[in-house]
Amino acid sequence: MKYGLAQLSTAHRLDAGAEYDRVCVCAYAQRKKMRVSSVRASLSSRLKPSLPNQPLKFSNISSAPTPVRLQTPLFLNPADYRATLSDLKKWHLWARGLASSVGTKFLDLDNGPDSALLHRELNWLIEDSLEDPITLLSDNSDDSLVVPLRACLDDLYMLWNQRIEGRRPFQYLVGCEHWRDLVLSVQEGVLIPRPETELIVDFVSDVTKENEVLREGLWADLGTGSGALAIGIGRILGSCGGVIATDLSPVSVAVASYNVQRYSLQDRVAIKQGSWFEPLKDDEGKFAGIVSNPPYIPSEDIGRLQAEVGRHEPKLALDGGADGMNDLLHICNGAASMLRPGGFFAFETNGEKQSNFLVDCIGSQSEGRFCDVKVASDFAGIKRFVTGYRAG
Numbered sequence: 001m002k003y004g005l006a007q008l009s010t011a012h013r014l015d016a017g018a019e020y021d022r023v024c025v026c027a028y029a030q031r032k033k034m035r036v037s038s039v040r041a042s043l044s045s046r047l048k049p050s051l052p053n054q055p056l057k058f059s060n061i062s063s064a065p066t067p068v069r070l071q072t073p074l075f076l077n078p079a080d081y082r083a084t085l086s087d088l089k090k091w092h093l094w095a096r097g098l099a100s101s102v103g104t105k106f107l108d109l110d111n112g113p114d115s116a117l118l119h120r121e122l123n124w125l126i127e128d129s130l131e132d133p134i135t136l137l138s139d140n141s142d143d144s145l146v147v148p149l150r151a152c153l154d155d156l157y158m159l160w161n162q163r164i165e166g167r168r169p170f171q172y173l174v175g176c177e178h179w180r181d182l183v184l185s186v187q188e189g190v191l192i193p194r195p196e197t198e199l200i201v202d203f204v205s206d207v208t209k210e211n212e213v214l215r216e217g218l219w220a221d222l223g224t225g226s227g228a229l230a231i232g233i234g235r236i237l238g239s240c241g242g243v244i245a246t247d248l249s250p251v252s253v254a255v256a257s258y259n260v261q262r263y264s265l266q267d268r269v270a271i272k273q274g275s276w277f278e279p280l281k282d283d284e285g286k287f288a289g290i291v292s293n294p295p296y297i298p299s300e301d302i303g304r305l306q307a308e309v310g311r312h313e314p315k316l317a318l319d320g321g322a323d324g325m326n327d328l329l330h331i332c333n334g335a336a337s338m339l340r341p342g343g344f345f346a347f348e349t350n351g352e353k354q355s356n357f358l359v360d361c362i363g364s365q366s367e368g369r370f371c372d373v374k375v376a377s378d379f380a381g382i383k384r385f386v387t388g389y390r391a392g
């Protein structure tokens with residue numbers, strides 16, 4: 001897998017088995033078991049009264065929202081539509097046929113989904129669209145039965161046609177993505193969060209466990225997209241900790257704000273529109289941590305991406321300039337003055353070449369302002385992340 005971010009897979013819904021993400025899925029499923037206890041712990045800590053120190057207040061510092069039409073995830077829609085089981089079965093047969101007709105055509109062309117993955121996605125579409133998916137999948141039901149649906153039958157035909165003929169990503173069809181223990185709203189204009197990025201939350205969890213200053217401090221998520229990292233981190237910080245997340249894209253700002261609200265984190269995660277550090281100027285030197293998964297695909301590679309990614313995901317989220325390093329270098333340069341001494345950073349890259357380049361730049365240009373700088377691998381063993389601390 002050459003471009004981790006650029007390859008899109010739905011395999012991390014938990015019944016997955018697709019070749020591409022097998023490593024990620026196994027690791028994810030294993031970690032999921034362990035994670036239940038940590039989620040409970042973080043929820044219970046949020047229920048405790050605040051510590052006597054000043055909690056960070058965010059509700060009054062978020063930027064005014066830019067009007068954006070938000071897409072409600074399909075599974076959250078009321079089941080207001082009706083179809084007979086017989087008509088639904090016709091749609092299902094048609095949709096299965098279309099998925100089967102793909103074979104390995106997309107896989108061979110650009111590492112896209114094969115029929116097996118598309119069949120699994122079809123089952124997930126049924127799960128999200130029907131109140132009782134078993135009705136459709138069981139042979140025993142009466143065909144004249146009227147079935148409640150979350151989208152009308154015409155829309156289900158249209159959506160599945162968009163998936164196969166238009167290579168529209170499955171996540172945009174259903175308006176959500178499963179990421180860690182979250183179900184995040186996504187739509188066109190917002191990058192679909194990838195499984196490898198989940199590891200950044202694990203890094204933050206590790207460094208905050210034994211360090212109260214980091215746990216109760218102010219964090220930044222630069223280029224937040226759907227708000228995935230900001231929300232993941234917001235849920236593991238202590239009661240005085242908080243996150244400010246920035247993005248240049250008004251759609252990302254709107255979707256991230258919606259996701260923050262859905263997880264009732266408005267008091268600890270603020271979303272601000274603007275370029276990288278620009279909305280954070282007031283807090284220069286105060287950050288306990290900075291994370292970012294910026295655009296890092298070299299411009300000339302954008303045209304060769306999987307169709308789901310190259311045709312549908314926002315260029316603003318992908319294109320990192322000639323060698324893909326423009327934003328990574330900008331963020332790395334700015335981090336030294338934004339972090340407090342002892343503050344932690346974690347940045348995602350395209351892989352080994354970019355990670356090593358970033359580490360070299362930090363070594364040669366930062367004049368000792370960073371320490372303990374390391375490269376860390378993702379689930380597939382790709383050297384994907386650079387982490388470190390602001391020297392004390």
Ligand SMILES: C[S@@+](CC[C@H](N)C(=O)[O-])C[C@H]1O[C@@H](n2cnc3c(N)ncnc32)[C@H](O)[C@@H]1O
Pocket residue numbers: 005191192193194197222223224225226227228229246247248249252274275276292293294295296316317318
């Ligand atoms: C690779 S995506 C990552 C999104 C999200 N953090 C994630 O991991 O799913 C990069 C994000 O950076 C945002 N971005 C691009 N240029 C930016 C800029 N100059 N300032 C702030 N955000 C920017 C994009 O809109 C996009 O949401």
